[in-house]
Amino acid sequence: MLLVTGGAGFIGSNFILSTLAEAGEAIVNLDKLTYAGNLRNLDALSSDARHIFLRGDIGDRALVKQALERHRPRAIVHFAAESHVDRSIVGPADFIQTNIVGTGSLLEEVRAYWDTLQGAQRTDFRFLHVSTDEVYGSLGPTDPAFSETTAYAPNSPYAASKAASDHLVRAYHHTYGLPTLTSNCSNNYGPYQFPEKLIPLVIRNALAGEPLPVYGDGKQVRDWLYVLDHCTAVRRILEAGRVGETYNIGGGSEKKNLDVVRTICAILDEARPRAKGSYADQITFVKDRPGHDRRYAIDGAKLGTELGWQAKETFETGLRKTVRWYLDHPAWTEEVTSGAYRNWVETNYARRGAA
Numbered sequence: 027m028l029l030v031t032g033g034a035g036f037i038g039s040n041f042i043l044s045t046l047a048e049a050g051e052a053i054v055n056l057d058k059l060t061y062a063g064n065l066r067n068l069d070a071l072s073s074d075a076r077h078i079f080l081r082g083d084i085g086d087r088a089l090v091k092q093a094l095e096r097h098r099p100r101a102i103v104h105f106a107a108e109s110h111v112d113r114s115i116v117g118p119a120d121f122i123q124t125n126i127v128g129t130g131s132l133l134e135e136v137r138a139y140w141d142t143l144q145g146a147q148r149t150d151f152r153f154l155h156v157s158t159d160e161v162y163g164s165l166g167p168t169d170p171a172f173s174e175t176t177a178y179a180p181n182s183p184y185a186a187s188k189a190a191s192d193h194l195v196r197a198y199h200h201t202y203g204l205p206t207l208t209s210n211c212s213n214n215y216g217p218y219q220f221p222e223k224l225i226p227l228v229i230r231n232a233l234a235g236e237p238l239p240v241y242g243d244g245k246q247v248r249d250w251l252y253v254l255d256h257c258t259a260v261r262r263i264l265e266a267g268r269v270g271e272t273y274n275i276g277g278g279s280e281k282k283n284l285d286v287v288r289t290i291c292a293i294l295d296e297a298r299p300r301a302k303g304s305y306a307d308q309i310t311f312v313k314d315r316p317g318h319d320r321r322y323a324i325d326g327a328k329l330g331t332e333l334g335w336q337a338k339e340t341f342e343t344g345l346r347k348t349v350r351w352y353l354d355h356p357a358w359t360e361e362v363t364s365g366a367y368r369n370w371v372e373t374n375y376a377r378r379g380a381a
């Protein structure tokens with residue numbers, strides 16, 4: 027049994043779906059269902075007894091304690107977080123609360139549970155903390171990519187809150203011996219991503235005939251990782267990662283934001299041509315985000331050489347799959363954009379929340 031936090035979000039739901047498609051092991055999914063949590067992502071599991079949904083906050087110690095005692099997981103995979111940089115600039119408080127305080131209290135309860143384990147259950151237990159490359163700050167155009175030994179220099183409240191949680195995880199290993207693993211990955215993209223993030227936002231707005239907003243000059247560089255590649259990396263680290271270590275996960279695809287937007291437009295021009303002209307005509311440059319990091323790049327050599335993982339998708343193949351998914355699932359985007367999924371969650375979660 028695994029306990030996954032944040033499993034109704036973008037990466038967490040992809041992780042649960044792909045893990046259950048591969049393995050027989052059950053998963054308890056602890057998720058608060060903030061605006062970013064969408065149980066519809068997990069519709070395919072509605073009659074699968076291996077998925078046990080538990081609505082709650084990682085910072086609710088009584089609830090976490092009860093869940094650990096009841097389900098006795100062999101590992102925790104911790105995705106739950108406030109994750110959107112723009113929101114952290116407008117209001118950092120939720121980021122500090124969930125990412126730092128919430129992770130801190132989750133660690134406390136997990137440590138107490140782990141202390142009760144014995145023998146192989148204790149030595150084989152793992153706490154895998156999912157973090158971001160944004161903790162390393164920003165790179166110049168010719169700087170070497172971020173490695174696991176790059177000094178932390180977070181620039182946004184989001185990145186700072188994730189950096190703080192990484193440090194807590196590290197300290198719980200060094201101080202208490204908790205068998206932790208940390209992964210720092212680059213920008214994910216793929217199915218079920220909330221359309222406030224660049225790629226799904228551009229696909230949605232393009233199809234709706236709305237402007238495609240590009241921050242500043244659009245030359246900010248990001249490394250792009252297809253979400254299902256990220257999920258295989260997380261499973262590999264969980265299975266074979268060295269306790270106490272951190273692993274960077276990259277997609278080997280550095281792209282300028284403007285090029286990402288143009289590529290999406292080109293794919294859509296082919297798959298769903300506009301009556302006239304190209305989707306690229308909808309590109310609109312908007313005022314840059316304050317403190318916008320210029321470049322992120324990941325050196326993924328450690329994960330490759332130690333654990334033999336590499337991304338399956340190139341940016342081109344992953345992006346085509348992603349655009350196809352959004353074209354095939356207009357109702358999902360519509361519900362998320364209109365907020366209808368929230369009503370659905372309010373009326374339906376109790377049905378699955380019996381755990």
Ligand SMILES: NC(=O)c1ccc[n+]([C@@H]2O[C@H](COP(=O)([O-])OP(=O)(O)OC[C@H]3O[C@@H](n4cnc5c(N)ncnc54)[C@H](O)[C@@H]3O)[C@@H](O)[C@H]2O)c1
Pocket residue numbers: 031032033034035036037038056057058059060061062063064082083084085104105106107108109110124128156157158159188211212213214215220
């Ligand atoms: N999306 C990316 O490109 C990316 C890149 C690097 C790292 N990450 C990290 O991966 C993890 C998952 O990211 P995502 O894009 O899936 O995020 P997301 O915002 O789509 O999902 C977050 C999930 O966590 C849940 N949640 C939030 N606060 C909670 C709380 N207090 N208790 C319980 N559940 C709570 C939400 O309801 C949601 O289901 C995050 O830790 C994020 O920092 C994401």
